[in-house]
Amino acid sequence: MHHDHRKPVRVRRVDECQSLHEIFENCLPAFGGAILRRVYSILDRAIGMNCPLTLSIAGPVTVSGQHQAWLIPLLETGWVAYLSTTDAVCYHDGHRSLNEHTKDPIYEVPIFGDDRQLRDDSVIRVTDMGFDESVLLDQDRFLTAVLQRPEFQKKMTGTELRHRLGSFYAEQELRNGVEPGLLSTCTRLGIPIFVGAPADGSVFLNSMKLWAMKQAGLIPDYAFDLDMHAEVFEACAYHHWGLFESDAKAIATLILGGGVPKNYNLQPEPALGQVLGLPDVRGYEFDVQITTAPVTDGSLSSCLPAEAVTWGKVDKETYRQSTESLPADYSMMMPFIVKALLEKHRPRQPYRLYESRERLVEKLQAAVKANGEWLTDSLTYPSLP
Secondary structure (H helix, E strand, O other), rough: OOOOHOOOOOOOHHHHHOOHHHHHHHHOHHHHHHHHHHHHHHHHHHHHOOOOOEEOOOOOOOOOOEEHHHHHHHHOOOEEEEEOHHHHHHHOOOOHHHOOOOOOEEEOOOOOOOOHHHHHEEEEEOOOOEEEEEHHEEEEEEEEHHHOHHHHOOEEEEEHHHHHHHHHHHHHHHHHOOOOOHHHHHHHHHOOOEEEEOOHHHHHHHHHHHHHHOOOOOOOOOOOOOHHHHHHHHHHHHHHHHHHOOOOOOEEEEEEEOOHHHHHHHHHHHHHHHHHHOOOOOOOOOEEEEEEOOOOHOOOOOOOHHHHHHHHHHOOOOOOHHHHEEOOOHHHHHHHHHHHHHOOOOOOOOOOOHHHHHHHHHHHHHHHHHOHHHHHHHOOOOOOO
């Protein structure tokens, strides 16, 4: 290596640093710490250039209280354009606001304790979090009652479902004097919430219950339905907005964990460019992930941002400078990363994309129509009659 390209190792003592931001920049010179520093520096750059940030979270952040510790403070900065997560995260978000369970419904239990005894005591365990089975039963009753409301008796996107559900959670939180949860916060800030596998969770299971009761003739009607086509198209419209309308004319993503939420966050680019054939579509300019999955297991959860470049999901021109994967448990890292970013950057007005969704969807529909010739040519395959 030529001497001009060598980057010297320079550090500062931690007792000379006045903030977490300074520690991230000056006290993580090597090994895993250097990867953490790079993750932080990429997020720092993306936020500094006012780049809309999409957020993907897999894992029980609401049942464990992580949403109130660091996720909601991150969302309230206005930096996040939309969120991709799981149906379970949305379901467990309601537990602390239930009428009968507002006093510490979730408590610590040992990871390697006596699970048979917990089952006998009707205690549900999620890693080291425990709650009484009655919490789940009350949550189901609440959701069943909400889903029968008139405003839910139609076909809608999952973003609308979670926006409306966030309003009901907010009413419960206010009535029972508990801290705001994830869905009510996203509703207040106009942040769309996407769930790529809605059937894999108990919000949808309670909808299935009502559907089954209608099929069995036990209730006269139930008309709620999810419009998955419109929901995926809506996600594409937000990505299109980030590339062509946002101040940065670029878009960034922070992926915590992996699985379906990660894939959902990454799929708008191939949907826009590969499937809809729209011109000049790029992937994410910034892509940072924190995952415990080893890259050698071949899973989507573990694949590095560079692999996403080959799919077009990450910008091929910038990925060497603006992507990183940290092999770590994000629950150990995010409180410190968020706090350091809050020390460096001011909050700004939220994007409130949910409130612009009709306009952005219509704009993307116009682009699809203008690409009609290409799309029509894509409808046939030579060997099929």
